[in-house]
Amino acid sequence: MIFDAHGDIWTDVTQKRMNGERNIIKKFHLDKYKEGKVDAGIFVIWIDPPFDKNPKSRLLEILRNMSVEINDNRDIIKIVKSFKDFKIAKEENKFGAMIGLEGLSYIEEDDGTIDALYNFGARHASLTWNEENKLATGVKGNQDRGLTDLGKVIIKRMEKLGMLVDVSHANQKSFWDIASLATNPIIASHSNCKKLCDHPRNLTDEQIKEIKNLGGIIGINAFPDFIHKDKEKRNIENLASHIDYIVGLAGIEHVGFGFDFCDFLTGDTMASFAEDSEETVKGLENVSKVPKLISILSQKGYSEKDIEKIKSGNFMRIIKEIVS
């Protein structure tokens, strides 16, 4: 199994369905996933700009569109709600998709929304995308502001329900607030190392070590801006260096993939956060290229057992523990 902890597939499903397209996963994504041998992952509900001004209505719009797509594609996709669902998906030769929530800007009070989304199937959430909201503060918010009291209530509720808590996109203060509150392992589903690429979305050495101490996982991101400051060096080899760095600092048990491929997103959405919305990582342009990364790891001397952990074993370990 190859597990990708971050995919914006529901965003593409919603955008394309609203333009009149149908069967988006089959038409635009399935072949690339099969070629890449990526057969499981987290697909997130992300309140994409410019719709972030009205997050509640965008949430409903995404839920409606993804629901129809899921029901129309039961032959190829299984929505996984527990560890054993991944095994069932594999046996049925379907993609095992966990529903994730990237940012909870639509939650403004302790009103049961997180339970409603859990019952809809969500098993993962980050409290913010980049923004400052009622729960926490993202990397683009006030750096002196962290997790709020309501944010604490939501984290506790997520732990009780059995949801993965994701700190990618949290600012420094929110990260440390969440880390000190959490009793389960936390994940940074799609972030790289600040030492190798100084970007606010990447993790400091202290953060990487803290995630390790809590038993969590970091998913390495294939978003060009997070690989290297120098545009010429945004390639698959330098992405693999981020894996080496985490292994060196935290060990083999705490790294996985959270590719965040954006090759299918439109320029308007991308322009709101990417330096160059057309750019992709050389050698790892989309999900079909993942086997190339696996062979680079093997050439670097990672054993088959270690590669298995990076591919899916590490994420499966904590999903078994938390989502069960």
Ligand SMILES: [Zn+2]
């Ligand atoms: Zn993201």
